[in-house]
Amino acid sequence: MSNQCRNWQxxxxxMPPPPDELHVVGDVIVGNPGISAHLTMREPQGSNPAVLLLDLHLVQQPGMWLQVMTCVQARFDRVLTPESTRPTSVEIFQDGTRIALIDTIDVVS
Structure with missing residues (x-):
């Protein structure tokens, strides 16, 4: 099933103090409120360490759910070590197909 995804950031x-953190979020339209969306690092990562590859997984929770289109948030958070390459973009895949390409933005204060 192809899902509608939007608002990827x-x-x-x-911001000091370290460590730096990476955050990726987006909205996914799913078939019922019992479906949760998760982002995980894609294995293997690509040849360019500045491009982070993530997979979108949809998980149906047990139980009876009203079959109504619902928007859920997918989120990925990662603490970066000083040795980590800072990603300049993020690609998100679902079932092997790229569904989003996002440029990362630095947040400093």
Whole structure:
């Protein structure tokens, strides 16, 4: 099933004190409120370490759910080590197909 996804954002929080953090969020339209959306790192990552590859997974929770289109948020958070490559973009895949390409934004204060 192909899902509608929108409002993807990715940002690096580089405000002191360390460590820096990467956040990726987006909205996914699913068939019922019992479906949760999760982003995980794609294995293997690509050849360019500045492009983070993520997979979108939809998980149906047990139970009876009203079959109504619902918007749920998918989220990925990662603490970056000083040795980590800071991603300049994020690609999100579902079932092997790229569904989003996002440029990351630095957040500093």
């Amino acid at each position: 990715a940002w690096l929080n580089t």
